[in-house]
Amino acid sequence: xxxxxxxxxxxxxxxxxxxxxxxxxxxxxxxxxxxxxxxxxxxxxxxxxxxxxxxxxxxxxxxxxxxxxxxxxxxxxxxxxxxxxxxxxxxxxxxxxxxxxxxxxxxxxxxxxxxxxxxxxxxxxxxxxxxxxxxxxxxxxxxxxxxxxxxxxxxxxxxxxxxxxxxxxxxxxxxxxxxxxxxxxxxxxxxxxxxxxxxxxxxxxxxxxxxxxxxxxxxxxxxxxxxxxxxxxxxxxxxxxxxxxxxxxxxxxxxxxxxxxxxxxxxxxxxxxxxxxxxxxxxxxxxxxxxxxxxxxxxxxxxxxxxxxxxxxxxxxxxxxxxxxxxxxxxxxxxxxxxxxxxxxxxxxxxxxxxxxxxxxxxxxxxxxxxxxxxxxxxxxxxxxxxxxxxxxxxxxxxxxxxxxxxxxxxxxxxxxxxxxxxxxxxxxxxxxxxxxxxxxxxxxxxxxxxxxxxxxxxxxxxxxxxxxxxxxxxxxxxxxxxxxxxxxxxxxxxxxxxxxxxxxxxxxxxxxxxxxxxxxxxxxxxxxxxxxxxxxxxxxxxxxxxxxxxxxxxxxxxxxxxxxxxxxxxxxxxxxxxxxxxxxxxxxxxxxxxxxxxxxxxxxxxxxxxxxxxxxxxxxxxxxxxxxxxxxxxxxx
Amino acid sequence: xxxxxxxxxxxxxxxxxxxxxxxxxxxxxxxxxxxxxxxxxxxxxxxxxxxxxxxxxxxxxxxxxxxxxxxxxxxxxxxxxxxxxxxxxxxxxxxxxxxxxxxxxxxxxxxxxxxxxxxxxxxxxxxxxxxxxxxxxxxxxxxxxxxxxxxxxxxxxxxxxxxxxxxxxxxxxxxxxxxxxxxxxxxxxxxxxxxxxxxxxxxxxxxxxxxxxxxxxxxxxxxxxxxxxxxxxxxxxxxxxxxxxxxxxxxxxxxxxxxxxx
Numbered sequence: 087x088x089x090x091x092x093x094x095x096x097x098x099x100x101x102x103x104x105x106x107x108x109x110x111x112x113x114x115x116x117x118x119x120x121x122x123x124x125x126x127x128x129x130x131x132x133x134x135x136x137x138x139x140x141x142x143x144x145x146x147x148x149x150x151x152x153x154x155x156x157x158x159x160x161x162x163x164x165x166x167x168x169x170x171x172x173x174x175x176x177x178x179x180x181x182x183x184x185x186x187x188x189x190x191x192x193x194x195x196x197x198x199x200x201x202x203x204x205x206x207x208x209x210x211x212x213x214x215x216x217x218x219x220x221x222x223x224x225x226x227x228x229x230x231x232x233x234x235x236x237x238x239x240x241x242x243x244x245x246x247x248x249x250x251x252x253x254x255x256x257x258x259x260x261x262x263x264x265x266x267x268x269x270x271x272x273x274x275x276x277x278x279x280x281x282x283x284x285x286x287x288x289x290x291x292x293x294x295x296x297x298x299x300x301x302x303x304x305x306x307x308x309x310x311x312x313x314x315x316x317x318x319x320x321x322x323x324x325x326x327x328x329x330x331x332x333x334x335x336x337x338x339x340x341x342x343x344x345x346x347x348x349x350x351x352x353x354x355x356x357x358x359x360x361x362x363x364x365x366x367x368x369x370x371x372x373x374x375x376x377x378x379x380x381x382x383x384x385x386x387x388x389x390x391x392x393x394x395x396x397x398x399x400x401x402x403x404x405x406x407x408x409x410x411x412x413x414x415x416x417x418x419x420x421x422x423x424x425x426x427x428x429x430x431x432x433x434x435x436x437x438x439x440x441x442x443x444x445x446x447x448x449x450x451x452x453x454x455x456x457x458x459x460x461x462x463x464x465x466x467x468x469x470x471x472x473x474x475x476x477x478x479x480x481x482x483x484x485x486x487x488x489x490x491x492x493x494x495x496x497x498x499x500x501x502x503x504x505x506x507x508x509x510x511x512x513x514x515x516x517x518x519x520x521x522x523x524x525x526x527x528x529x530x531x532x533x534x535x536x537x538x539x540x541x542x543x544x545x546x547x548x549x550x551x552x553x554x555x556x557x558x559x560x561x562x563x564x565x566x567x568x569x570x571x572x573x574x575x576x577x578x579x580x581x582x583x584x585x586x587x588x589x590x591x592x593x594x595x596x597x598x599x600x601x602x603x604x605x606x607x608x609x610x611x612x613x614x615x616x617x618x619x620x621x622x623x624x625x626x627x628x629x630x631x632x633x634x635x636x637x638x639x640x641x642x643x644x645x646x647x648x649x650x651x652x653x654x655x656x657x658x659x660x661x662x663x664x665x666x667x668x669x670x671x672x673x674x675x676x677x678x679x680x681x682x683x684x685x686x687x688x689x690x691x692x693x694x695x696x697x698x699x700x701x702x703x704x705x706x707x708x709x710x711x712x713x714x715x716x717x718x719x720x721x722x723x724x
Numbered sequence: 725x726x727x728x729x730x731x732x733x734x735x736x737x738x739x740x741x742x743x744x745x746x747x748x749x750x751x752x753x754x755x756x757x758x759x760x761x762x763x764x765x766x767x768x769x770x771x772x773x774x775x776x777x778x779x780x781x782x783x784x785x786x787x788x789x790x791x792x793x794x795x796x797x798x799x800x801x802x803x804x805x806x807x808x809x810x811x812x813x814x815x816x817x818x819x820x821x822x823x824x825x826x827x828x829x830x831x832x833x834x835x836x837x838x839x840x841x842x843x844x845x846x847x848x849x850x851x852x853x854x855x856x857x858x859x860x861x862x863x864x865x866x867x868x869x870x871x872x873x874x875x876x877x878x879x880x881x882x883x884x885x886x887x888x889x890x891x892x893x894x895x896x897x898x899x900x901x902x903x904x905x906x907x908x909x910x911x912x913x914x915x916x917x918x919x920x921x922x923x924x925x926x927x928x929x930x931x932x933x934x935x936x937x938x939x940x941x942x943x944x945x946x947x948x949x950x951x952x953x954x955x956x957x958x959x960x961x962x963x964x965x966x967x968x969x970x971x972x973x974x975x976x977x978x979x980x981x982x983x984x985x986x
Binding site: 133136137140151152153154155156158160161170172208210211212213214215216217219220221222223224225226227228244245247249250251254257258259261262264265271273296323325326327359360362363364365367368466467470471473536537540582584586587628630631635636638639 | 758786788789813847862
């Protein structure tokens with residue numbers, strides 16, 4: 087298999103405009119004949135479904151939630167980047183491009199990142215026109231703040247709920263198109279499998295989560311906008327329903343899965359507090375604009391109240407280690423620094439797994455009112471969960487799994503190696519390399535959905551005769567049979583252990599061996615244990631009820647079954663990549679000061695895995711990464 | 725961390741069949757757990773005992789997706805002000821408490837199973853007009869539309885609505901006025917939404933009525949139950965916008981301006 091990235095020729099800054107010029111057009115009358123399936127209704131999915139419908143395509147959109155407005159994009163708090171340079175602080179498309187490539191530790195495709203930076207400015211225009219209530223200055227212009235990994239202020243925000251506001255913008259556009267008849271919306275419907283007919287992706291198998299009905303849907307192309315796989319760790323900041331099923335099933339049908347080991351650990355989450363815990367809650371990175379991160383210098387001070395520890399005995403470790411970026415050092419670096427402090431026994435709070443995020447200086451400087459205006463909802467949320475007020479004492483935070491940079495491999499057109507399968511947003515691998523900068527996920531989801539796919543999808547569709555394959559094709563019959571078979575298999579194990587108990591066991595193992603720090607021995611152990619847990623799952627899981635009605639336990643069981651398979655690929659990739667880069671930190675590969683040691687000579691490539699039929703023997707394909715504009719350097723934020 | 729021993733009375737229902745309360749004992753619940761984590765623990769125990777777990781809606785568990793619902797001790801999202809069920813923690817309860825757990829009750833929100841209800845009526849109201857008709861790619865430069873900070877902040881106050889339906893569940897008339905007024909109000913406040921203001925207002929209110937939501941009688945339970953503390957002042961604004969749009973419709977102002985009949 088040859089992975090052809092289809093990167094357009096020409097200078098970096100002209101590639102996207104040239105590609106738009108060279109992309110195929112379908113005339114309005116013919117567009118109506120093509121149908122497109124969009125799975126997922128988050129920023130990428132809703133934006134794509136709405137925009138493609140506006141162009142005239144017939145769109146079917148699916149989400150497992152009760153409304154498309156609830157997709158997990160909604161939970162993003164801090165903001166969205168765009169190279170508007172409204173602050174006159176020297177920002178530009180090139181600088182956003184540069185920051186993103188560097189932030190990704192030189193493991194992203196340059197051409198994709200440049201396109202992302204280019205369309206970032208259009209996204210803001212689009213969202214403002216939809217009525218997204220971004221923060222404003224008194225003069226009526228848009229306000230900005232800064233985020234990690236950048237020395238300019240380019241982040242647009244809507245209080246602490248930028249994700250919800252952008253998603254509601256996309257959802258309103260989607261609703262407009264549903265009303266017009268361009269989009270057929272299927273809520274509470276989960277994708278169970280992908281259908282590939284004669285080498286072309288032509289549809290999906292779904293289960294209606296209310297009636298239990300398993301159905302086939304055919305179209306001329308399929309877009310997966312199904313988010314990331316962070317819930318493989320069980321505890322993460324992802325919503326409970328986030329899952330790998332859509333992308334994993336596509337992988338099993340032939341799509342290569344790229345860079346699964348690039349997982350992002352977010353530095354500012356509320357620490358774990360008990361084994362009943364179901365998820366972790368993020369405190370936006372924007373808090374690091376005004377909060378200072380510290381731990382006691384001496385381990386014996388950890389049991390004291392923060393207020394009893396004098397200034398001289400505090401270690402503001404991010405400011406100390408990374409003076410030029412300070413508390414706004416990128417996520418991977420900040421997370422590891424916090425872990426190191428806790429490993430040294432200087433962590434605070436129950437279990438010693440926490441560091442302080444302290445606002446006392448900002449409150450003194452600006453007043454409590456100003457801080458409340460900036461972060462009020464986040465402080466309230468913190469208080470509800472922990473019972474503590476961050477106005478009176480510092481927050482306690484600890485890193486948690488938050489985002490996954492890896493995903494299905496796509497070319498410049500966002501098409502997988504599997505013909506006719508397009509993958510957008512967090513579900514693909516393309517733009518963030520080994521680490522994503524804050525406020526860039528919203529940017530990528532919307533860039534893919536509003537501005538990239540509406541242009542590039544035609545390049546595939548022109549090669550297809552509209553409606554050529556229907557659900558009568560034998561591939562649909564086979565996929566339906568497979569999906570029903572799996573449901574029956576899950577229901578008929580009738581064992582003793584609950585789905586959650588398996589998920590928790592798997593997640594703890596993966597977090598322990600393939601979390602913030604990874605090493606050969608640990609990964610090998612994980613690779614031994616995962617198949618054992620998986621085997622026990624299929625012998626001893628209990629799924630109550632039947633498949634013919636609403637059955638949340640059955641939904642969870644199907645998702646956990648796929649995580650059980652995916653986890654193995656994740657650990658295998660982490661073992662294979664003998665270097666440290668971004669969110670992938672191999673303890674064997676570090677500089678004496680503990681910084682990540684990349685190996686450009688041997689690992690400057692995308693790892694794309696093909697399913698071989700044997701879970702323990704995926705076939706590795708490599709896409710070499712070349713850097714024309716940004717020179718490969720050791721990533722330093724000192 | 726303390727452990728609580730609780731008695732639950734949980735609504736059980738399958739589709740359109742009549743429902744009933746089931747007594748479920750919930751001993752040894754950590755007070756740090758969230759309400760939904762308490763339900764997770766209860767469900768684990770039910771499954772291990774070979775019983776049917778309680779179905780409930782939930783997703784983000786951080787108070788923003790609006791998927792969780794539940795009426796707890798008669799209050800939508802429970803007793804804590806400005807808080808969704810998923811953000812409600814068990815430290816707000818005492819050991820020995822009896823807790824009543826019901827779905828959001830409203831004619832326009834039919835029960836799907838146990839505590840899950842169908843809130844698609846909200847989606848249909850947005851579909852009727854809760855948007856600005858702007859095509860992708862057709863937007864002007866963002867800063868060409870100046871929006872004063874006060875106006876932007878007001879629009880954001882309305883936009884904070886998470887579409888959970890607590891306003892409906894808490895209202896004795898099951899009115900959706902707080903929801904509709906917040907959604908219409910956000911766009912009607914901003915300059916971007918002005919062109920379609922009248923059309924939007926009429927269409928959304930009519931869809932609301934068609935869905936079977938009740939009328940507002942100014943009891944303001946909705947504001948008290950709203951996890952995002954949306955103000956009932958938005959209802960007053962919607963009433964004004966609706967009155968203006970209705971009058972214009974009757975005298976035909978909008979039609980003349982849009983050049984109907986050309």
